[in-house]
Amino acid sequence: GQSLEQPSEVTAVEGAIVQINCTYQTSGFYGLSWYQQHDGGAPTFLSYNALDGLEETGRFSSFLSRSDSYGYLLLQELQMKDSASYFCAVRDYDKIIFGKGTRLHILP
Amino acid sequence: DADVTQTPRNRITKTGKRIMLECSQTKGHDRMYWYRQDPGLGLRLIYYSFDVKDINKGEISDGYSVSRQAQAKFSLSLESAIPNQTALYFCATKGEGSYNEQFFGPGTRLTVL
Numbered sequence: 001g002q003s004l005e006q007p008s009e010v011t012a013v014e015g016a017i018v019q020i021n022c023t024y025q026t027s028g029f030y031g032l033s034w035y036q037q038h039d040g041g042a043p044t045f046l047s048y049n050a051l052d053g054l055e056e057t058g059r060f061s062s063f064l065s066r067s068d069s070y071g072y073l074l075l076q077e078l079q080m081k082d083s084a085s086y087f088c089a090v091r092d093y094d095k096i097i098f099g100k101g102t103r104l105h106i107l108p
Numbered sequence: 109d110a111d112v113t114q115t116p117r118n119r120i121t122k123t124g125k126r127i128m129l130e131c132s133q134t135k136g137h138d139r140m141y142w143y144r145q146d147p148g149l150g151l152r153l154i155y156y157s158f159d160v161k162d163i164n165k166g167e168i169s170d171g172y173s174v175s176r177q178a179q180a181k182f183s184l185s186l187e188s189a190i191p192n193q194t195a196l197y198f199c200a201t202k203g204e205g206s207y208n209e210q211f212f213g214p215g216t217r218l219t220v221l
Contacts, residue, residue, distance in 0.1 A: 008148070033208060042198060042212035043151065050208075087150060089210075094139050094158060094202065096210060097167065100150035 002026040004099035006088055011105040012078055020073045020102045022088035030091040032064050032071045037101070038084045046073070046086075078106055111135045112213040114199050120219045121189055129184045129216050131199030139202040140182040141210065142166075142174060144195040151198065157182055189220040 004024045012018035022032065031050035035043040049055055049064035049071060061074040075082055085101045112133045121127050131140065138159050143151040143166075153166030155174040163174060171193060175183045186193055199213040 031208060033210075035210075042214055043200075043210075044212070045209040048208040089151075091208065094204075095153070095156060095164070095166070096141065096202070097153055098143070098151040100148065 002090055002092065002097040004088055004090060004097065006086075006099045006102045008100065009103045009105065011107065013107050014078055014080060016078050017074065017076050018078060018104065020075075020086050020088075020104070022071050022073075022099055024069050024071075024088070024090050024099075026069075026090050026092055026097075028092040029066065030093055032062075033089040033091065033096070034060075034062050034073045035087045035089060035098075036084050037087065043087060048091075075104075080106055080108070082106060110214070112199060112201055112211050114197075114213040114216050116216060117214065118217045120221065122221050123190055125189050125220075127186045127189055127218070129197055129199075129218070131182045131184070131213055133180050133199075133201045133211075133213075135201050135203075135211060136179075137201040137203050137211075138179065139204065140176065141200040141202070142172075142182070142184045143198045143200065144168070144193075145198060145215075146195050154184065186218075186220075189218075191220045194218060194220045 006022045033048045034046040037043045047062040064071040089098045141156045142154040157176045197216045200210040
């Protein structure tokens with residue numbers, strides 16, 4: 001089966017950098033995705049890593065180490081609008097399993 | 109118009125009732141998914157489908173059934189609703205193969221009394 005572990009909550013200051021970690025156990029692995037969900041909204045796609053290394057998209061970066069079954073999402077220059085829940089998700093072919101999510105609190 | 113739509117958006121029903129949640133998409137994607145979201149438990153996969161003839165169970169399929177009526181339509185049924193099926197339900201779509209992004213509908217909030 002699959003399981004993903006990520007912290008339930010993280011708090012950071014506006015303008016700072018925060019890292020949200022995700023470890024996973026899967027029977028098959030095609031890649032790791034990250035999604036953002038604001039309260040009352042639907043999840044929206046942020047990034048995807050199929051290979052080891054860092055992917056950068058604006059203020060957001062995502063990292064993957066397949067040998068460690070580990071990835072993280074890095075958010076830079078935090079803004080209040082980044083207050084949301086963040087989910088990592090493992091892709092096993094096209095079966096996609098989500099972690100329980102990390103609630104990001106941003107302090108002014 | 110939204111690419112992925114869900115109906116109804118909110119539903120209150122009673123224990124033992126049959127209920128159907130519907131999902132439609134205009135993205136032309138083959139892959140469609142149903143998830144439920146509960147506070148603190150993230151999104152859990154109920155069923156997923158690669159095409160009209162391919163339906164697969166997810167993590168928590170017991171108590172649910174699905175129907176893929178067409179490439180664009182994927183319905184989730186609760187044959188006999190129970191209170192612990194109270195949750196927020198999301199439908200999602202994905203393109204084939206290397207297209208990695210899932211597109212989510214707005215969600216259906218279901219309450220079973």
